[in-house]
Amino acid sequence: MSEPEQLLTAVAVTRRRFIQGSALAGFSAFLAACAPGGGATTGTTPGASPTEKVATGPLKWANWTAYIDLTGTASDNGEYEPGSSPTIEQFKDKYKVEVDYEEKINDNPSFVQSITPALVGNLPTGWDLMVLTDWMAAKIIANGWAEKIDQENVPNCVANLRDALKGVTWDATNDYHYPWQSGMTGVGYNSTALDENGIAAPTKIADLWTVPSNKVTFLTESRDTFGLALLKLGIEADPATVTADDLQKVHDDIKPLVDDGLRFTGNDYLQDFGQKKVWAAMVWSGDLASSAGEDDLFVFPEEGTMIWTDNMLIPKGAANKYTAELMMDFVYDPAIAAQIAAWVYYVSPVKGAAEAITELDPDAAANPLLFPTDDIVAKQRNFQFLPEDLETKLNDLFADLSGL
Numbered sequence: 001m002s003e004p005e006q007l008l009t010a011v012a013v014t015r016r017r018f019i020q021g022s023a024l025a026g027f028s029a030f031l032a033a034c035a036p037g038g039g040a041t042t043g044t045t046p047g048a049s050p051t052e053k054v055a056t057g058p059l060k061w062a063n064w065t066a067y068i069d070l071t072g073t074a075s076d077n078g079e080y081e082p083g084s085s086p087t088i089e090q091f092k093d094k095y096k097v098e099v100d101y102e103e104k105i106n107d108n109p110s111f112v113q114s115i116t117p118a119l120v121g122n123l124p125t126g127w128d129l130m131v132l133t134d135w136m137a138a139k140i141i142a143n144g145w146a147e148k149i150d151q152e153n154v155p156n157c158v159a160n161l162r163d164a165l166k167g168v169t170w171d172a173t174n175d176y177h178y179p180w181q182s183g184m185t186g187v188g189y190n191s192t193a194l195d196e197n198g199i200a201a202p203t204k205i206a207d208l209w210t211v212p213s214n215k216v217t218f219l220t221e222s223r224d225t226f227g228l229a230l231l232k233l234g235i236e237a238d239p240a241t242v243t244a245d246d247l248q249k250v251h252d253d254i255k256p257l258v259d260d261g262l263r264f265t266g267n268d269y270l271q272d273f274g275q276k277k278v279w280a281a282m283v284w285s286g287d288l289a290s291s292a293g294e295d296d297l298f299v300f301p302e303e304g305t306m307i308w309t310d311n312m313l314i315p316k317g318a319a320n321k322y323t324a325e326l327m328m329d330f331v332y333d334p335a336i337a338a339q340i341a342a343w344v345y346y347v348s349p350v351k352g353a354a355e356a357i358t359e360l361d362p363d364a365a366a367n368p369l370l371f372p373t374d375d376i377v378a379k380q381r382n383f384q385f386l387p388e389d390l391e392t393k394l395n396d397l398f399a400d401l402s403g404l
Contacts, residue, residue, distance in 0.1 A: 053153075055323045058098035061129040062111065064310070065103045065267035066291040067181070069343035078270060078291030079103065087340055091330050097323055106266035107220040108136040109404070115315065119145045124317040129324040131180045135223065135384040137311040138170035146176040147314040153325040154178065156332035160351045165309065177311040178328050181286075181346035184372070184380065185224040185306035187299040188269075188283035188292075193276060205232040205301045208280055214261030215279040217269050218254070222398040224306050225264070226250050227383035228282055231303035237381040244393045251397040264402040285369055286345035300368065304379035309349070345369050 066078050074084030080103050083089065088099050105111040112132070115125040119140075132140060140146050151158055157178045165179050187202050189211075194201060199211060205228050208216055218225045227237040229250040235242065254262070265272065270287055272278035273296050285305075288296045314324045330336060334352030341348040342357060347370075354371075357364050365371055372380075386394060398404070 053322050055095040055097040055326055056320050057323055058100040059129065059320050059323045059327060060127045061099060061101045061324075061327070062104040062127045063101065063131045063180075064105045065270060066287055067103070067131070067310075067344055067346075068101070069340050075343070087331065087336055090336070091327060094330070095323070095326055099327075103267075105131065106268060108133050109220070110266070112136060112140070119143070119316060122317070124319060125315045127315050128318040128320040129327060130313055130315055131310050132313060133221070133384070134168070134170075134309045134311060137177050137313055138385070140313060140315075141171055141176045145316045147316060147318055147321050147324075148175050149178070149314065149325060149328070150322075153322065154329040154332070156329045160332045160334060160337075162349050162351055165349050177313050178332070179349035180310045180312050180331075181341070181344060181348065182307065182309040183346045184285040184300070184376075185219070185221075185228060185282060185308070186285060187280065187301050188273070188288050188296060189280040189299065190273060190276065190278070190293075190296050192295045193279040197279070199279070201297075202280060202299055203302055205229070205303050207301075208282070209257065211280045212261075213257040213259075214263075215277075216257065217263045217265045217272060217278050217281040219269075219282045220264045220266045220402065220404060222394055222402075223383050223386075224284075224308075225254075225282060226394060226398065227306045227381060228301070228303075229254060230383070231301075231381065237304075237306070237383045239383060239386045239390065242383075242386075242390065244390065247390065247393050247397055251401060254401055258401050264404065289345040289369055290343060298369065300372075300376050300379075304381055305376070307380040307382055308384060341370075 068080065068085050069087050070078070070080060070084045071086060072081075072084055074081040080101060082101075085101065088101055091097075092099055111130075115127065115130075117123075118125045151174075157174070161174070161178065165182075166174075171177050187205060187208060189202055191201060193215070194211070200207070202208060202211075208218075209232075218229075226247060230237040230242065230246060233246075233249055233253060235246050235249070265281075267284075267287070269278060269281050269283060270291050273281070273288070273292050283298065285298055288298045312324075312328050314321055318324060331340060332350050334350055334356060337348045337350035337353040338356035341353050348354070357370070368376055
């Protein structure tokens, strides 16, 4: 197998090798598919004009695991520690405000469930900034649970959002969201564990069905799990054409695996890989490269991948809305966006980040995690937005499998 073919089959480039010696990097993005709220008040500096805005804090930010740039032991462990993110520390230094950043989101449903009582009761959630996948972000916005962004406070966002991510139907003018990162869902595996047990490295989604089920995890994000499983069955993962019967077929195909020990996880599959509790899994594209061991590999399965975008939103009633807007704007500076992208190994939504990473590391252009090739892009599917009846069916079937 040639070197390019090997790279497309399994990606083993770790974040540490990739950015060694670099203080700044970024990457190109693939072509992403696809109720008003009042703002919280901001403070003023002593003696300043009453209209002058200043950052207030601490900024309470909920994000996913392994989803911001890290240094030191936090980088080695793939877990945020206060003071470990250059981006956050640079923001704190620039705006003289504290940031309480927490890796609080393991999957969309469980996090949103934790804040729904406050949102329904028109009470603050305790968060100023949160990162949610497009389908959930759309629901939050549709319910009037997001603060409207003052576009004058986010000029970098306005100028630097990639064209491919503009004009989404659920927030066409970015009144309530700006993308954080985009990524793909595929197959991950531990090469050592499979080798020691005489199991061939997976190249297809279907190969997950050949690994002992108690050593496999699928995702608590039902759209990812069912989307990949549809492709495994040869069914197009298109919300416009999928039927309830198709979803039932997926359920029936996965159920024997559940009976034999298959588990469903969110970002915590990283811990399972680290402890060798899992040998293969459905995973998100950047995680194993940024936070797992060198024998943990990502595969673009032959059947295709799911694509998605995670988005920054300000929940209704946020105490530090203006500071959240400042953070949105800060991370849309191409240099900062590239710094984040270099560590998380996901697809930056910011124009100019690609040039930064290729200038510092020309080899990055050959990494399909960062620059998906045409054949990978051709097999990307978006299974995010389902008709109401199919979403209900999906939720019922997934609950039966997962107990969630």
